[in-house]
Amino acid sequence: MKDDSASISAELSRELSLFHITMMGLGMMIGAGVFLGIGNVIHVAGPGGVLLTFTLNGIIALFTALSYAELSSAVPKAGGAYNYARLAFGRGPSFTAGWMEWFASSVAGSLYAVTFGIYVVRYFEGLGLTGWIPLSTYTTEKTVAFIIAVFFLYINYRGASETGKVGAFFTLGQTLFLIFIGLVGIIVVVKDPSRIQNLTPYLPYGWTKLLVAMGFTYVAFEGYEVIAQAGDETIDPKRNLPKAMLYSVGIVTFTYVAVAFASLVAVKAGTPGVEGLPWEWIGHFKERGFGEAVSRLMPYGNFFLTLAVIFASVSALNATIYSATRASYALGRDRMLPKFFAKISSKRKTPSVALMFTGIIIIGVAILLPTMDVASSASIMFLLLFFLVNISVIRVRLNMGDELNYGFIMPFFPWLPIIAIVCQGFLAVWLVHMSKIAWIVAPTWIISGIAIYIFYSKSHAISTADEIQVLEEEHAPPSDQYRIVVGVANPENAIPMIRTTYYLSEAKDARVKLLHLVPVPEQVPLSDAEKFMLEGKEGVTEVMLSLMLKFPITTTIRYCRNIARGILSAVREEKTDMLIMGWHGRPKPRSHAFGLGSTVDVILERSPSNVVILKNCSNQPIKKILVPWGGGPNGALALEVASIIAEKDDSEIVAFTVNDPRHHVNIPPVSDLDSNQAQVSFGRIRFKVAQSRDVVSTILEEAEEHDLVVLGSTRDPLIRQITRDSVANAVATRCQKPMIIVKASGGLRSWIKRWL
């Protein structure tokens, strides 16, 4: 009987607009970094340091926001970095991302609670209302931080979490207030230009201190994670999520720079109570410096600032508790952490256990660590988390760029994420100068996470639909033999490959693995994948029967959502030297972005191994082989493959070069090939040169007189392949004769491809 309940699915209603999610991001960012950061950065890096810190951090944050924007437009689901790392690298890094996200958000929550404590105590101290408290200022601040954290943990437990819609207006208010402060700063300078001298000396402690300052204030730019978490509730998420991420980073960067500028010019040198240079005076207050500056900038500045800080820190604290709880809940839901993390309170319908553990981290860090160590710990964890996201965006684009539906792709790919990776790694390491405690806390958390993954999560985690899974596999004993993987789709595709595979395997003394991939549509559950296996199994059996008497052969059958990605992942895992596969020879329409088809194109571009693709091949003996010769590693491999076949079938090879009189191209002679690297039968090769303006047609005419064409693939950069057809692509698609297309692996490029 059909289970009707299986067809009922639940989803959140999409009610959050671009405005709401932009404000969510802003609310998470304008929490503490700016309020605590300005005074501290002025103290550490001087007046120019604070302006450069927020500007350059904004640029690095923008690059990471572009990565988040691209990934969230392709995967607009709640989960953020945890989802992206899973898509890019699988379970292990995904667990690490979720684990780091949990801690980073929790520690950011600690920072917001501490900020609240500092500014509330400062305000009441200013009114003279704290004299009766028998505690030091520091202890009082920590006590207030503890109380506000407990209060919001309880609010979250009650389920009265602030919604994006209500929170948006509070955030708008506090952002407008900060922009107003920035404008007042500009007006002050226009009225009294001498205050511009407050910005000198610009970088009194040098550039190294600037890097330290950038490191510990980076937490002020982490709002796009919460925007990514709202993917399930956003209207038109593919369009709005990336826009919101970019807008929020842009708005906070301009706001921070304006506010930092206003703080610097707020104090006039020589006024009563101001000792030394104005920036030194602000800096000596450290985290209270911003408040002291603003209180001198405008009437009632102290009162309005305290109000802004209260709104900013409580809304950010609430958002981080929500975000951290959701991260640990997701780990429990996927059984990466024990099941009880996913326990929902029957009374309140909130994830009570995840919330309890999140609360322990928030309160523990807020109480036990000094303020700047809390800020540094949060910054390090976010820097490392974003580091992982930036690597993920490169890997996802390279491996899944053709199968995901993107709503946005970043410009200057992959240079912007690479710059962000380098900068974030550098800032994270440099933070050791600011807080050694942070560099003990963060690695301890990550290492403990890796241990939990190895000893618990690995064996308990639930599979997801995105993973490529091995259904059946025979393992060959480890050896240093040359490895060939043969992709087999069905019996029709398998039989013509037998002869070439046999020749190449024997010449290379190779170990052969037959690979069959079972493409299962997204709509079909994993449990039904085996229904798709039958046809491929017949093909694998056919090839096995023909080759197993001559070679040690193993087989593997895998489930995947996309054939090209499945093949590439198998090639990488098997550390394959050569991939052999068949091609039906039907290219995509001209308007399509692919030249040879979505599988062959992707494999030729991205496989780290040598690739041999057979088109229209049969098992008939070959007498004349044509190799269009243009030099390069692909040409060398084409001659090598042709030579191996020629030796077996006793055939002649024609190395054919077409010179276009309009473009002089210096083609190296075949004799330049290193006979140690390529098994080329020079004695069988005859050279032929033709002059023609139509290179493709001349090659096709020549091909008619031969039994087989062996063609080296193009090495043109991807962008040129997109914008105009290469000669190799044109010949490959138009030639009706039996054809082998080859592409050679190569050095560093191949190593990077294998890793990515």
Place this chain on the structure above:
Amino acid sequence: MYEGLLIGSAVIAFALGFMLYIIFWSRKAIDYIHKNDLKSAREINKSLHERR
């Protein structure tokens, strides 16, 4: 004395200008991708390149 201030201001102006350029370029790209119903990264790259 003002040399650092001038260099620093130039760096900030350039960085903020670059940020605005990237944000506005991205905004236009997002709208273009949706208007033309483009899907894969390859398709989007090709189309954006042709548009230029």
